[in-house]
Amino acid sequence: MQLAAETLAARRGDDLIFVNISFRLTEGDALVLTGRNGSGKSTLLRVVAGFLRPEKGSVTFTNSGGRTNRRPSEVSHYLGHRNAMKNELTIAENLEFWRSFLDDGSQAPTASIEDAAEAVGLGGITHLPFGYLSAGQQRRFAFAKLLVAHRPIWLLDEPTAALDTNADKLFAALIGEHQRKGGIVLAATHQPLGLSNVQELRMKSFAGGEAGVWGA
Numbered sequence: 359m360q361l362a363a364e365t366l367a368a369r370r371g372d373d374l375i376f377v378n379i380s381f382r383l384t385e386g387d388a389l390v391l392t393g394r395n396g397s398g399k400s401t402l403l404r405v406v407a408g409f410l411r412p413e414k415g416s417v418t419f420t421n422s423g424g425r426t427n428r429r430p431s432e433v434s435h436y437l438g439h440r441n442a443m444k445n446e447l448t449i450a451e452n453l454e455f456w457r458s459f460l461d462d463g464s465q466a467p468t469a470s471i472e473d474a475a476e477a478v479g480l481g482g483i484t485h486l487p488f489g490y491l492s493a494g495q496q497r498r499f500a501f502a503k504l505l506v507a508h509r510p511i512w513l514l515d516e517p518t519a520a521l522d523t524n525a526d527k528l529f530a531a532l533i534g535e536h537q538r539k540g541g542i543v544l545a546a547t548h549q550p551l552g553l554s555n556v557q558e559l560r561m562k563s564f565a566g567g568e569a570g571v572w573g574a
C-alpha cells in the first residue's frame with residue numbers, strides 16, 4: 359500500500375500556497391506537517407482528502423495488490439479543525455451516521471460505537487446529545503469516528519487541539535496502533551504528537567507566482 363504525492367501545488371483564491379510538494383508513504387508510515395500559521399498544512403491535507411483540486415501535480419493511492427483504481431479520498435479518514443458532528447443528535451447517532459457513510463466495503467474489523475467511546479476514554483455516555491459535551495470531550499468523539507469505520511489512511515488536522523495531556527497520550531497510542539496495523543497517517547500539528555516511525559515535512563510559506571514555477 360502506498361500514498362504518493364508528486365510535485366503538488368495548490369492555490370487559494372489568487373494566491374499560490376505551496377509548490378513542489380512530493381512524498382511517498384507506505385504501510386505504517388506517518389508524516390507530520392509542521393510550519394507556521396498559514397503555511398499551507400490544512401490546504402495540503404484538503405488536497406489529499408480530495409476537497410480541493412491541486413493546481414499542479416497529483417496524489418495517488420496504491421493498494422497492497424498494486425492497484426490504483428481508488429482515489430485517496432475514498433480510502434481516507436479526514437479529521438478537520440471542525441468536528442463534523444451534529445449537536446442535536448446523540449453521540450451514538452452521530453457515530454452511527456459516520457459508520458455507514460464512511461464504510462469502505464473492505465469488511466475490515468471495526469470498533470462498535472461503545473468500544474470506540476471506551477477507546478477515547480468516554481464510555482457510557484453515548485446516549486447524550488453531542489452538544490452537551492465539553493470541547494475536549496467533543497474532540498475525543500470526533501476522533502472516535504476514525505475507529506467505527508475502516509479507512510487505511512488517516513488525515514488529521516490538529517488532532518489534539520483542545521485536549522488534555524491524557525487525551526494527547528491516548529490519541530498517540532491510537533494513531534500508533536493504526537500504524538502498527540499497516541495504516542498511513544498524515545497529520546498537521548503545532549505540537550509533537552509523540553508518534554514513532556514518523557517523518558516531518560516543514561511547510562514553508564510561498565511568496566507565489568515566480569517565473570518558472572509552473573514548468574511547461
Ligand SMILES: Nc1ncnc2c1ncn2[C@@H]1O[C@H](COP(=O)(O)OP(=O)(O)OP(=O)(O)O)[C@@H](O)[C@H]1O
Nearest residue numbers: 370371375393394395396397398399400401402546
Ligand atoms: N477558503 C480560503 N480562501 C482563500 N484563502 C484561503 C482559504 N483558506 C485558507 N486560505 C489561505 O491559505 C493559506 C494557507 O492556509 P492553511 O489553512 O492551509 O494554513 P495552515 O498551515 O493550516 O495554518 P494554521 O497553522 O493556522 O492552521 C493562508 O494564507 C490562508 O489565508
